[in-house]
Amino acid sequence: MGMRSTAQAFVARVTAVSSAGDLDDALRAITLDMGFQYYALSHHVDIIAAGGKAIRVHNYPDRWADYYDANALGVSDPVHRASHVTSVGFRWSHIPQMIPLTACDRKVLLLGSDQGIGDGYTIPANVPGEARGSCSFANEAGRPMPDRMLPLAQLTGAFAFEAARRLWSVRQFELEPAQTLTDRQRDCALWAARGKSDWETSRILGLSEETVARHIRQGCERYGVNKRTLLLIRALFDGTLTFTDIFRR
Incomplete structure (x- = not known):
């Protein structure tokens, strides 16, 4: 299958999902097809405090996900913060050139690597008036990045997040109503x-x-x-x- 046909197939699959489980299954299959091992699609919020109302689909190792949530890293994660200063996908190895990293940021990135999360690629999903979010694809430390698949990751991540917005709205994720100043x-x-x-x-x-x-x-x-x-x-x-x-x- 050519790159164009593959892109069309990926987009069609994530666009057609009708449940969070469907989206999870679609991302799991597409991630492997692109040559990645992990995916994470989420709002950039304290997931535990959100009480299930925020978008969250991933297959990260359980130990890393538990640590991530317990320390509310959804808010301060340097990967998430870097996604706020760009409109296109980026490799995690480029984050030091995108935002200033604190000692805590470097510790978080190192801990992720220790738990099996190496370099990754993140696609921002920033919609005015809503919590910011992103879709990321990653591999274990030492595994090469599938560079030729990054354009597909960009396209798939954007459409996957839009599908998630639709699904979580169906699940009554209540966003605050838009306000208008005079x-x-x-x-x-x-x-x-x-x-x-x-x-x-x-x-x-x-x-x-x-x-x-x-x-x-x-x-x-x-x-x-x-x-x-x-x-x-x-x-x-x-x-x-x-x-x-x-x-x-």
């Missing part, structure tokens, strides 16, 4: 993110200082938070504001 609330939040005080923002926008404060307060209310810092984080998270807006790059 134009003025967004303007005020933007200038606050740029470090301006309410008074400075009022001069820039031609409003009173009290009006700026009210817009910020009402923006907080829309997101159900009580601090402007959290307002800005939520607005960045769902795409209402972007880093480009803030830094004007």
